[in-house]
Amino acid sequence: RFGYPVNDNAELVRRLRNTPKSEFVNLQQGWTDIAIPRGFRPFDFVPTAEPVNSPEPTFLTERPIDILKAGTFNHVPFIIGYNDAESLFMIHEHRIDSTVWNEFSRNPQFFVPHYWNIPQNTPAATAVSQAFRNLYWQDRPLGPDIMLEWTKFHTDQQFTYACDKSARLTAQHNTAPTYYYKFSFDGALNLVKRVTLLSDWPGAMHADELPYLWSMTNFAVSPILPSNPAVTVRNRMVRMWTNFAITGNPTPNSDNVLQNVSWAPFTTQNMAFMEINESLLPGTNPNSERLDTWYRLE
Structure with a gap:
């Protein structure tokens, strides 16, 4: 250009x-x-593995996925997670481009994740595409009636699957604890959702967790009362992330602010995670009803 x-x-x-x-x-x-399928194509400019014989100092000489699989990363306490409705922003795609549904209907291979490197128009590609359409909207016709299910597929394709796989690979090799979370609180400080005019849709979208950790001065925020549940969630988020920064453990001791909950490290055996909603909800294997299909197909 x-x-x-x-x-x-x-x-x-x-x-x-x-x-x-x-x-x-x-x-x-x-x-x-960006050509359709938006959100399904690799980005042009991303971190790239550098040649090991580069005449300049190198930082990244292997693909991140290979580093995770080999366990050749710094073994330090690690915290990773996602929001439950990350890709709500894809709703806006249909407001600016009325051709999306028809393009996906005509090109079912669009549903096949590019990072699996499955050749188009093969039985394997057809099977993956059909499995996802069955899983998320029971193969109903594409259109406004499946919009929420559509965003769930985008959330898993763009965020959840890769995040979950990273947690599993890290925990498999990391000699230090790995902590895994899902943020699902939908409240007064979900500012990204407000700014993008998506407040009528359920869940926490991409970046909605940030105002619960930081003061977002570039957003217009109406004052909220101390009794507002968003204040409680913010206090808990700040306490856990501060604990983690200081000790490597988000819940190092019993704490009334944190409901005296203990956040167990994630392992490939216990699959423990913390759901951060109006209450802290320890659980196991988040979104397994959807992600099990991804692992079966990969």
Whole structure:
């Protein structure tokens, strides 16, 4: 897009390094510039494994998934989790592009995750596509009637599956504890949901947990009373994350603020996690009714 020569790597690098960052921002793709299936395609610019023989200092010489599988990462206490309705934002896709349903109906291979590298138009691809359509909306016709189920599939495809797999691989090798959570509280501080005009939909969408950890001064927030459940959830989130930063354990001791709950480390045997809602709810194997299908198909 810059019109720089692509046949001379050194010159291309020199020009890119001297290009003001504002020009990169101005030329980045907008939501409607991305071809369907949006949210199902790999991003163009992501962390990339560097050549081990690079003349420059290297930071990442292997694919992250290979590092996790080998256990060759820093073994330190690790906390990982997701929000229960991460991909609610995909609702807006249908408000700006009326062709999405028809494109997916005509191209069932769109439902096959690209990171599984399954060739298109093969029996394996057909089986995966059909399994997901059966699982999430019982193979009903695509349209507004399945919008909530549609966002659940997007949530699992974009966030939940990879997060869950990362937790499993980390816990399998990590000599330090791994803590796993699902944030599902839907309250007064779910500010991203408000800003994106999705408050009528259930759940916590992408980034909705952040105002429960940080003061989000770039959002207009109406004052809330101390008795509001959102204040309680915020106090618990801040307490657990502070505990984790200091001790490596989000619940190192009995604490009334945290309902005297103990957050058990996740292992591949116990599959323990903490659901963060109006109350703290210890559980096991989150979203197994959906993720079991993903692991069966991968």
